Amino acid sequence: MTTSTNGAFDRKPFIAGNWKMNMDHVQGITLLQKLAWTLSDAKHDYSRTEVAVFPPFTDLRGVQTLVQGDNLDVVYGGQDLSQFDSGAYTGDISGQFLAKLGCSYVLVGHSERRTIHNESDETLNAKVHAAFKHGVTPVLCAGEGLEIRQAGTHVEHTLAQVRAGVAGLTNDQAAELVVAYEPVWAIGTGEVAGPGDAQELCAAIRAELEKLFGADVAAKTRLLYGGSVKANNAAAILKEKDVDGLLVGGASLDPAEFANIVRFESHLVTD
Numbered sequence: 001m002t003t004s005t006n007g008a009f010d011r012k013p014f015i016a017g018n019w020k021m022n023m024d025h026v027q028g029i030t031l032l033q034k035l036a037w038t039l040s041d042a043k044h045d046y047s048r049t050e051v052a053v054f055p056p057f058t059d060l061r062g063v064q065t066l067v068q069g070d071n072l073d074v075v076y077g078g079q080d081l082s083q084f085d086s087g088a089y090t091g092d093i094s095g096q097f098l099a100k101l102g103c104s105y106v107l108v109g110h111s112e113r114r115t116i117h118n119e120s121d122e123t124l125n126a127k128v129h130a131a132f133k134h135g136v137t138p139v140l141c142a143g144e145g146l147e148i149r150q151a152g153t154h155v156e157h158t159l160a161q162v163r164a165g166v167a168g169l170t171n172d173q174a175a176e177l178v179v180a181y182e183p184v185w186a187i188g189t190g191e192v193a194g195p196g197d198a199q200e201l202c203a204a205i206r207a208e209l210e211k212l213f214g215a216d217v218a219a220k221t222r223l224l225y226g227g228s229v230k231a232n233n234a235a236a237i238l239k240e241k242d243v244d245g246l247l248v249g250g251a252s253l254d255p256a257e258f259a260n261i262v263r264f265e266s267h268l269v270t271d
């Protein structure tokens with residue numbers, strides 16, 4: 001993450017909490033209230049760092065009501081969407097429904113969807129297009145498992161997932177897209193990829209986007225790192241040039257911890 005001479009970030013930092021299958025709709029409201037109070041007490045500047053939460057589908061209506069009722073600057077999104085608009089797809093959720101609930105974002109291709117639900121690159125590309133069709137910005141997730149990391153093919157593996165996910169996007173869509181690099185071996189394990197690992201992959205993804213869409217587009221696309229992020233490692237990862245934000249799992253369930261991650265700027269050590 002680099003800043004220009006006036007102290008503005010090249011791309012607006014994006015700190016996102018993925019609640020996964022945690023927090024029922026009552027617990028979710030309490031969590032979001034506590035997070036908003038904590039950030040308000042700390043006078044968090046939302047115009048400087050965007051804050052997003054990704055609750056389970058069943059929480060979204062309550063989150064929408066709280067955000068609207070209390071005028072919160074927190075944005076929110078779904079953890080998945082269907083590639084289809086409507087119809088006989090039992091259990092699936094249309095991007096149209098997410099848009100109607102005020103979702104700004106939707107996760108696409110989280111490793112837990114790729115592995116547990118066997119979602120293919122082709123399906124995920126259709127989901128990316130479905131999100132844009134309904135006016136919801138996709139956060140496309142990509143990253144390698146441990147065996148691929150050990151074999152040393154993690155860069156090519158991740159880039160192949162990204163290429164498949166962004167196929168057919170317009171330049172405007174590619175600029176709006178968010179991509180999250182999440183090495184599977186670092187998710188929920190306590191194993192954190194070092195800042196250098198996060199930078200290596202984010203730089204490679206940006207270079208790939210530049211090849212596909214041009215330098216102007218690639219300079220706008222925000223790239224996140226996710227995998228065992230905590231308040232004590234967030235700032236170091238975000239200091240890396242091509243890392244524009246974080247996708248946080250477990251630590252986003254603790255409002256104090258997550259608020260500290262959001263407030264990474266106060267932990268930045270100047271060289």
Ligand SMILES: O=C[C@H](O)COP(=O)(O)O
Pocket residue numbers: 018110182186187188189190226227228229247248249250251
């Ligand atoms: O979506 C979030 C990532 O899967 C990271 O989860 P984690 O922070 O619990 O490792």
